[in-house]
Amino acid sequence: MASFSYVQIGKNGITENFILTLNDHFKNHENIKVSVLKSAGHSKEAVKKYSDEILEKLGKNYTAKTIGFTIFLKKWRRKVRQ
Numbered sequence: 001m002a003s004f005s006y007v008q009i010g011k012n013g014i015t016e017n018f019i020l021t022l023n024d025h026f027k028n029h030e031n032i033k034v035s036v037l038k039s040a041g042h043s044k045e046a047v048k049k050y051s052d053e054i055l056e057k058l059g060k061n062y063t064a065k066t067i068g069f070t071i072f073l074k075k076w077r078r079k080v081r082q
Contacts, residue, residue, distance in 0.1 A: 005029040009050055011039035019057050026075050034071040042069060 005025040009018070025032050034054070036047050051064045051071045058073075065072045 003029045003031065005032045006035070007032055008035045008037055009040045010037050013040060014050060014053050014057070019054075022054070022058065022073070030075055032073040034073060036069045036071065047071065 005028070007018075007021060007025065012018075022032060034050075036042065036050060040046065040050070047066050047069055051066050054071065054073065055062055055064050061076050063074050063076065065074075
């Protein structure tokens with residue numbers, strides 16, 4: 001069974017501290033569920049932008065899937081080829 005950790009994006013958006021928090025969560029969990037709150041911009045386009053920005057800052061070992069206003073992040077053991 002996969003272990004999930006939960007994080008929220010608020011009105012500050014994606015900051016350096018948010019990325020550091022994600023890295024800390026990935027030390028103990030394979031998957032992170034990121035909820036985009038209304039104060040962060042509650043539109044499908046905003047969620048996609050956040051997803052792309054998170055992946056850009058985390059690196060190539062990560063993938064993301066968006067469902068509604070939630071971003072599911074997964075860390076892979078091996079580097080993902082693109």
